[in-house]
Amino acid sequence: MENRKELAKEALRAMSEMEELNQMEQIVKDNKIEYTIAGQTYRVRKPTAVESIEIDTFRRKQFTEFMSDDSYMFKKQWIEKYQKKGIDIGKMEKEVQTCQYEVKQLLLRLATSEEPKTIESLKKQIEALKETMYNTSIEITELLSLSIETQLQISATSYATFLVLETNVSGEWKRTFANYEEFRASELEVVQKACYYINYLISPVG
Amino acid sequence: MNFLVLQKLARSNYAQLLYARAKELNLKFFQNDSDLSVLQINYLYYLEIYHSVYQDLYMKEPNISQAIIEDDLRLEAYLVWKAENRNKPKKPQEKRTIFNSDDSVVFKRK
Numbered sequence: 001m002e003n004r005k006e007l008a009k010e011a012l013r014a015m016s017e018m019e020e021l022n023q024m025e026q027i028v029k030d031n032k033i034e035y036t037i038a039g040q041t042y043r044v045r046k047p048t049a050v051e052s053i054e055i056d057t058f059r060r061k062q063f064t065e066f067m068s069d070d071s072y073m074f075k076k077q078w079i080e081k082y083q084k085k086g087i088d089i090g091k092m093e094k095e096v097q098t099c100q101y102e103v104k105q106l107l108l109r110l111a112t113s114e115e116p117k118t119i120e121s122l123k124k125q126i127e128a129l130k131e132t133m134y135n136t137s138i139e140i141t142e143l144l145s146l147s148i149e150t151q152l153q154i155s156a157t158s159y160a161t162f163l164v165l166e167t168n169v170s171g172e173w174k175r176t177f178a179n180y181e182e183f184r185a186s187e188l189e190v191v192q193k194a195c196y197y198i199n200y201l202i203s204p205v206g
Numbered sequence: 207m208n209f210l211v212l213q214k215l216a217r218s219n220y221a222q223l224l225y226a227r228a229k230e231l232n233l234k235f236f237q238n239d240s241d242l243s244v245l246q247i248n249y250l251y252y253l254e255i256y257h258s259v260y261q262d263l264y265m266k267e268p269n270i271s272q273a274i275i276e277d278d279l280r281l282e283a284y285l286v287w288k289a290e291n292r293n294k295p296k297k298p299q300e301k302r303t304i305f306n307s308d309d310s311v312v313f314k315r316k
Contacts, residue, residue, distance in 0.1 A: 111287030
């Protein structure tokens with residue numbers, strides 16, 4: 001009985017994995033990510049050429065706006081400000097590079113290791129270093145999140161998401177929000193998911 | 207949905223077979239021919255990586271095995287090692303003979 005339950009579990013797991021792979025194959029082919037929330041189907045797709053021009057125009061206008069506002073600063077200016085407050089981003093970046101070098105050396109050792117104990121130990125060391133690297137990188141990103149570069153990237157990607165987020169209405173795909181202001185004001189799950197999925201389709205628009 | 211699923215898809219026999227045929231016959235892989243998405247660029251990268259490591263495995267290159275291919279960190283280690291040793295002169299190897307499944311064809315490697 002237990003054995004049959006295990007087999008059924010295994011079959012279910014294999015089926016869900018196959019479903020996941022089939023879904024991914026379809027997305028890779030046509031660049032359209034569909035998802036359902038409360039019985040309503042939505043999708044995000046890759047922007048068309050015309051939409052890409054529209055995104056560029058939006059980005060340019062946004063950049064001009066940021067430039068005329070003195071409270072916005074470039075990354076370089078933020079780094080200088082932080083330096084004066086005793087936060088050395090350059091040093092943090094160097095720490096990441098040192099970690100990268102150490103990871104590489106450990107990877108080279110791992111590649112030629114055959115002893116299971118050595119392999120496990122090296123893997124643990126690499127994972128720990130990668131975590132340190134990741135945490136420091138996140139810290140740097142957060143410190144510079146208000147920079148013009150990052151803000152521009154967030155705004156442009158958000159605008160791109162507004163353009164390509166669509167709802168299935170009786171078999172026809174229609175833009176979910178009538179205008180960008182409505183999209184921006186929304187905190188719905190549909191928008192949060194769309195903002196997540198868009199990163200699989202377009203490179204950061206900065 | 208995440209890149210791990212994409213990686214798993216690229217590693218599958220089905221995707222690898224399709225990739226090899228697409229390369230040989232110049233088949234269309236995606237609906238779009240240009241302006242690839244982030245997902246498509248990563249997929250092609252994974253396909254090429256797995257294609258090359260499966261070839262290495264078949265050619266019985268050192269430091270690679272099926273278990274390593276299925277272990278992301280060890281595979282990363284192998285790829286770093288391979289890149290590092292790419293330009294180094296290879297040590298002279300023994301002559302190796304590889305038999306296919308029905309033993310009807312013999313490939314000899316000098």
